[in-house]
Amino acid sequence: MENIMLIVGSLRKDSFNLQLAKEAEKYLKDKASVEIVDYSEVPLLNQDIEYPAPAKVKEIREKVKKADGIWFFTPEYNHFFPGVLKNLIDWLSRPISKTEGQVLTGKPAAISGISPGMSGTGIAQDHLVTLLSFLNMDIMNLPRLTIPNAMQQVNQDGKLELTTSAPYLTKQADAFLAFIRNRK
């Protein structure tokens, strides 16, 4: 079974992107081993504390090493992806030690996002593609999932209830599994 790590670019407890990741987790749970990574305790990157890496960073690096693929769910903040996600990726981009390189190289990556606005996080995703490709990740560019007008698929309690976007999410999940398998 493939091991897929889900990383959500929002720390908000009712985050739509977290809810989207949970939908993906639900769909994938019989097909892959899936974990939504909690990185809320990862400190701001400061080279003064880089070596030895903070425990939480070490723990997430180990998970990334074991993962067959990473699926990002990102909000859009000012046409960019959020700083918390950049901070995590900056940590992961650093070599582990003088002999071990960074953990993202060659890792398959998928990208999705949901926003209340019209862009559906597309512009943020383009920036994320630029960063992940600089870090040599193996990005699945097709399909990517952009969900605009989130409120049309959110109920009165703020819960995401995917309607029109549901088939696109499952299609992307299946495509990512195939993408990973083709690279093994």
Ligand SMILES: Cc1cc2nc3c(=O)[nH]c(=O)nc-3n(C[C@H](O)[C@H](O)[C@H](O)COP(=O)(O)O)c2cc1C
């Ligand atoms: C600092 C900031 C900037 C934002 N900029 C954008 C934006 O550029 N485009 C957009 O569609 N939504 C923007 N939003 C609204 C977010 O899409 C919205 O808050 C969304 O719910 C965040 O994702 P989450 O629900 O996963 O936390 C912004 C929100 C914040 C806090």
